[in-house]
Amino acid sequence: MKRFLTLNALGLAFGALFLATLGAQAVAGWHSFNDQQVAAQVGTIGLGDYVVSTDYAVAVAENWQSEFLQFLLYLLATVWLLQQGSPESKQLDKAGLESDEDQMVGEHARPDSPAWARASGWRRHVYGTSLALVMGTIFVCSWLVQSVAGWAAYDEQRLQDLRDPVDWAAYVTSADFWERTLQNWQSEFLAVGAMAVFSIYLRQRGSSQSKPTGAPHAATGIEG
Template identity: 35%
Template structure:
């Protein structure tokens, strides 16, 4: 068990932090919803019932959408673009790292082949992250539309259909406010890694490395 925890500690801690944050969002979001309902003289909503509230589900996937977009864009852009001195960039003067098909005996089988399946494998990380982004965006869109429909009904207005809501500024306001922060934080990390260090982190250059060293 100790060996397992040591080998998988990063994922375990990150997933524990994710779970704690999601529960925190659920509990605090429920309290906010209760306060809003009381202000409007409406009956409260149960804690479990709040899990199916479109407003809660929409905000969950709104956040996931921006994170998967950030990771997908970052993975793909770092394959083609460079930043001199950054640990987050490849060295533009270094030889090509991935020569495919690989001749290494311990390489995964698909890395030793050519053809469409080998191409998909060679680009699988970016593709899967892009698919996760699209799935999260669709779920954010659908549940944000349901939330808007509920609010329209409460005010005696005609609700938009889900497809029509795709053109609603509210949906894109929710998305852009998250996307811009993700791109900013990524750019800041790329630039700060030129001159700053984090001892023993693979995301940082060695502490004694010169600022001009590119790549970790």
């Protein structure tokens, strides 16, 4: 068990943090929702009802879709785009998809390489893009959940205000939807860009996301 925890500590730690904050978000959102209900002089709901409500669904989904969009774009951008001095960038002569030898696929695969890396044709192609495909799928699914849940919550509020509801197409082209969406996107893009640039000049000793403390500022694609 100790060896398992040691070898999986990063994933387990962030998994625990995810579950803890997801639960805390549910409790905090429930209290906030009920405060609004009291202010509007309508009935409050229980925690279980809030967790399956559109308000909670849209709050969770709008953050998920922005996070996975960030990872998707970063995965694809770092194939071709370089940043001199950043450990987040590939080395300056490695732009592009790289050779089969560099990627250890096909005849250049090692004995312990994944089976689909040793395969040919569509299987190698799918495996070579599998991370982006999964990130993209989760982004699209989260975006759809956000749009549907947000639409339901938006129409519910309009009905409470004695206004006519709108259809899904009208909601996803509305200012309300894109204001909620873009406020998440811009923060993700800022964080990723800041990490790529700050890591040129700043260090965190022992982190795989930082260059070694003594590495030159111009050293690119080196992690310590």
